[in-house]
Amino acid sequence: MQQSSLKSIIYDARLRGYFYQVFILGCLAFGLWWLIDNTVTNLADRGKTVGFGFLTENAGFQISSTLGTWLFDYKVGQSSYLDVYFIGIANTFLVAVLGIAGATVLGFTVGIMRLSKNFIIRSFATVYIELLRNIPLLLQLFFWYFAVLRALPSKRDKIEIIPDVVAMNITGLYLPAPVIEPGFIYSVIAFVIAIIITLVMKSWAQKRQFETGQRFPVLWTALGLIIGLTMLTFWITGSPMNWSYPEFKMTGAILRRGFQSGSGMVLVPEMLAVWLALTLYTAAFIAEIVRAGILAVAKGQTEAAYSIGMRPGMTLRLIIIPQALRVIIPPLTSQYLNLTKNSSLAVAIAYPELVSIFAGTALNQVGKEIEMIFMMMMVYLTFSVATAAFMNWFNARVKLVER
Amino acid sequence: MKKLTAAMVAVAGVAFATSASAATLDDVKAKGHIQCGVSQGLPGFSNADDAGKWTGLDVDLCRAVAAAVFGDANAVKFTPLSAKQRFTAIASGEVDILSRNTTWTMTRDTQLGLNFAGVNYYDGQGMMVPTSLGVTSATELDGANICTNTGTTTELNITDFFRANGMSFNLVAFEKADEVVAAYDAGRCDVYTTDRSGLAAQRGKLTAPDAHMVLSEIISKEPLGPVVRQGDDQWFNIVRWSLNAMINAEEMGITSENVNATKYNDVTPGVARLVGKEGNFGEELGLSNDWAYNIISQVGNYAESYEANVTPLGLARGVNALWSDGGILYAAPIR
Known part of the structure; x- marks a missing residue:
């Protein structure tokens, strides 16, 4: 009797299920406790404390001038480690966003090129993809950085891209910097208003087309409105923005020749190399995703579009791409996430992003590994989750609406 | 990504390291070798040749500790570390000694959970510029x-x-020394700055070493020395006294060549204590009494190590000479 009841407990699938779940949960809890306890003990052994007080201390090192140092007005000895953190985030964000934009445009272009009927275009795209996606990114980073450095003229020389406006040498790409004066805000307001009017107009035009079949030139009207209204406001308020042009000196002490700091805007070669490498590398993967997406749309769709009189451009825009996007978006999201995380390799070539200045220089000065690595992981996690959330939203928008 | 992974591993290192802080000496004896953290390639201090053999002043220190512990200077394995990884590597127990031209500072001593076991090279930070820049002093470097x-x-x-001189500058900071040299060589920077020993060591990697000059200014004190984890005094003592033994040996004129003869013939009390004929200094450290004899016979004294590794870089002894020769190298006596 007793034996049979024991047997029934062992063979009860539901009870067994509970047992496994409790067991695994117990293991997990023990593992977690063990990790935390070990960390605490080890830190105590080495006389180290845990805390975020260091964030308000002043950072005593210089950071290469980049978007971050400009945004947060970095001053050695006055700015804190928290500022260093934000500068790192800003610089990481900058290359990630620029990289995503560049890789998307280039990736779509190469992906479509690979489907071209022209042999040369098709082969070029194939070679590009196979070459770039099969060489480790770090090597490409070094290649572009040192190739860029070696190709450029020295600090006391320059290549003029647009004479007196845009020029380049080994210290970076020099552009005019906007100098904003009070009153500029009105132009911004005008710009926003123009966009709102455009959106209203667009829905009106769409409604009218559904009802009457008449089309309205939305694009040209919108462009005219946005540019016209903004420029008009800008002109009426007395052009409240000037340009600071990069200043180049050929005389004086040798060290002081070249572009003068405090004039114009500079994009350092480290950033350009990181951007170039991330763009070219990720574009190779995106190209393959785009090709797969387009090939996934059945040929019958194109034929059907032609048969109702659509032109090739319209077919691509209204029939193929919307359907291809459904296939493209999910893997594209992964590529965006990869690109963001890969930007941490920039530490190798002196681009002052998060890993370099916060988890590198600052970590070495402060020695708070756990806190700082945690803070850094949170940034990448936030970037990635935000990107994924946006792409999921976009995916939901473009996915097939079943009727 | 690789760097990020390394950092994560380091954090995991702190979390996973065995919580009972067992004596490093026992751990080292159990595994049969010393794990020594060195640089990723700094000629004269720690540099691997084509065959993967490590040489240098910092390498010799680890070999000396191995000789003292095992009686075999080759019982060392080397872990090349970037400047960034090094403290995490020693703190997490990945290496037993960090002998990687590391500057002894108060922050590192007090906040990183580490101890400096001595100084094996007194250095100072210097600057190198291309001769064509026409600069003779570091105070002319505004805007560099x-x-x-x-x-x-x-x-x-x-x-x-x-800042002290009221000058502005732009800093381009790389993770590895090789990239710093390559970027400086390409003309990205007007100035290359690091410890003067480093400048001398890296100069050979430039395309035209003679077209560059080291400015006379020394802008910092950089006492470089071996680092151990805080909280293990025995291991700390072993590393400290291995270094002291090398310096004392030089002072007493004992070299790897004459140490055998000395061991049996010299009756000077100081020498007899050093080579283990008198007293039980080795046992007090938890080692055998011929610990220092093994260091001297297998690795050599400080001067031998210096002349084999650092002198070829063109760096004279300078402040690194013995106190009795006008330098500041002064080891506590073995008694």
């Missing part, structure tokens, strides 16, 4: 682009120097 590597005291020192 400066290349250096991250995770070191050099970033702070150079910043302090420029």
